[in-house]
Amino acid sequence: MLPQIKIPQDVMEVIKRFKNNGYQAYIVGGTVRDALLGKENFDYDVSTSARPYEIQKVIPKAIPYGDFGTFLYVLKDKRIEITPFRNDAPGRKPHYSIVDSIENDLSRRDFTINSIAYDPIENKIIDPFGGIEDIKNKIIRCTGSSKRIWEDPLRALRAVRFMAQLNFTIEPSTLYAIKAKSPLLETISRERIRDEFSKILLSDYSYEGLNMLFLTNLLNFIIPELLEGMGVEHYNKPYDVLEHNLIMSKYLSKKLHLKLVGVLHDVGKPFCAEKKEYGLEFPNHHEISAKIAEEVLRRLKYDSKTIKKVIHLIKHHMFIFYPEDDLYKARKLVFTVGWENIYDLIEIRKADRLASGFPQAIGPGLSNLINKLEILQKENLHYNLKDLAVKGDDLIKAFNLKPGPLIGQILSYLLDEILKDPSLNEKNILLEMAKNKFLPQEGGNLNENRFNK
Template sequence: MELNVKIPVIVKQICLELNTRGHQAFVVGGALRDIILGRESPDYDIATDALPERIASIFADAIPYGNFGTMLLIRGNTKIEVTPFRDDAPGRKPHYTFGGTIYTDLARRDFTINSMAYDPITGQFIDPFGGLNDLKARTIRCTGSTKRVWEDPLRALRAARFQAQLGFAIEPSTMYSLKAYASMLDTISRERIRDELSKLITSDHPFDGLVTLVVTGLMNYIIPELMEGMGMRHFNKPADVLEHNLLACRYVKNSLHLRLAALLHDVGKPGCAVEGKKGLEFPGHHLKSVETAKHILKNLRFDSKTIKKVLLLIEHHMFVYSPDSPLSEARRLISRVGWQNIYDLIELRMADRLASGFNEAAGPGLKKLINDLEELKKENSDYKIKDLAVSGKELIETLGIRSGPIVGKLLNRLLEDVIENPELNSKRTLLELAEKYLKEELYEDRHYQ
């Protein structure tokens, strides 16, 4: 690999400013790794022998950031973290020691590909642990020793995350250490685990990272419910329940809520498996998956907006739409999930199909649904009660009824009528229908008294 280190001008200027004040300054960590790989990075890390107070005196806009003496500089849309060299023993510690050299600082870092340094002023490249060779070999290896993993158990999850982001392989001894100390992940906060998992599944190679979490046992301390599907075979799919979920996450479009929905869309299957004539069947698994996924996402401290969206997609991922389905079925589906979710639901169904062994992401039914949605856009409706030409207040005033459950019942019947035939959506027609339905309700009430 030809060494080509192109440091952005704004980052180089910060290093130059530190240099002119008598301090060393090196670009380090993931930003340097990504620059060498030709990947873009919105954030940069600079390691320096300047202490926090000195950094603050050089840069008036520096903001204290984190727990390790880091000072944050914002330059446009770019974040630059300037951190003093550390000279304490590696690991997670509430107390740490500034000082040492760039070499002692690099020795503390997790993986060799993150343990390189570059001085953009002098051009000096420092690589004491062979990180550049590992970049060439596309390998993730612990810096110095595999004990780097148990010094901070989150590094085990970071290894799988880097694998997912870069498409690299994990070196055997490092892989062994992930498995050997997997149980220590239980000491890490759910928020930190959530953040790493989110980065992993929204990477270019999520399946690779997820498989590493499974085979090392790390998944037992992240989403143990997924592991219950290992070895549970479908009679109509090539993969077991666990692998099917992982594959769906691999195939779905890259956004956090979609990747989460795909990963968890069948997580409830082990809880409702029954033996059928052809093999295991999973009646009502979408509802069980909603229940299980809700617990998982809350446990990982995901925000309520993300949870709500993921659960909605899981709940409706088993929708039926065939080449013979009328437009009313598409309207009904939009009424249930909303225009803002309908295309995500289609994306999830297509990933589900690919993970089930189909050659085409969209079958005849999905293709018709996509075409039908284009037609329905012309109607400019969400197919909700709010889109009806009459309101509950108007029903009360016109029909002389009191506010209560009957009003909601009438509105829902009217909505069903409009979904079947949008031409009925006029105030006069709906009021006539409502009066008819009210008489039917009153008749039934008298009949059963």
């Protein structure tokens, strides 16, 4: 038995206002689906017999939204999209026609689970395509005909997204239609593809979603570079490169940049594979993967902040930390990757181990690093040049220097020294260290050549 549909009172009031003015009005689409599944909702879709100009008369604070006669009504903690009964043009171009019944409106929707309407005033459900039964059986099925999915090729990705979010199964006819017409995905904008792909990555069953993208050939029109890893075997992992990349999604938290790292962290391996006596090696694969990942993310129109974050993490995901490494090595690592990234890298390493067949996420070296980081947090330093008690101007004044490369060399030397011992980070001590390192014993100016000794 599915739970009863519960609609908030302020949303009920919107329905009442339409009915009191002589119009039909229903809660529709994903809102009904989620309510039947017992999921909390903050976005509500209302479909009404009112025309667009009539909608605004009934709900004066509603504002035009999009190209389909839709209006948006924003409450304190909810968004209500109000749309007239309509029939969309194929391809969901900015063209639609008004229809006279809720049944006609439901017939143009993508999947049966989204083609349900609910009248909360009369407590009446309209389900002409068997959506409730498909929800009970956890099935994703095209509304009316499998051709429905290719009226807008993005619906293929939506089918996979619903599968990944709800843990549903795509029924055979719909699945066949997705695979048979997968090349039509090329007609969809990169931004729309990006948005659906991101939702798949952030779903509860993202790994299953990624596998479905592969099995339906959709992945070939999103990140074809990943397919190069199919059949490229690791000598020390039970999975090939493609599956290893996809399976990482199982073990990463729901943060978009982490999920993208998981999918793309080893994408460069097939392009640098070298056959050795015991199997394939992938020298410098993290650098090559970062370069390919950047191309992929720019092609999919991800924002620059996300791209920068993902590339940085991929470049450093092969960091090394041994069980015997000391605090200096831990500080050097934090200096290299930043505090803002170190725990992401630890999560990536843990996921990488599990996706490589290791029974435990944390090995001795990683355990040592985690323990060392707990100690370093108490030092309250970022381990970069801004932390130094001495600045470039201090060196210039103290030693009568001119601005130039030597200043940077001295500061780098001093930073490395405080990575070994943060207690040295006092202005007088650092100036004395600079003097002893670079100033000849007989006096005079700083000697740049001594830096390399």
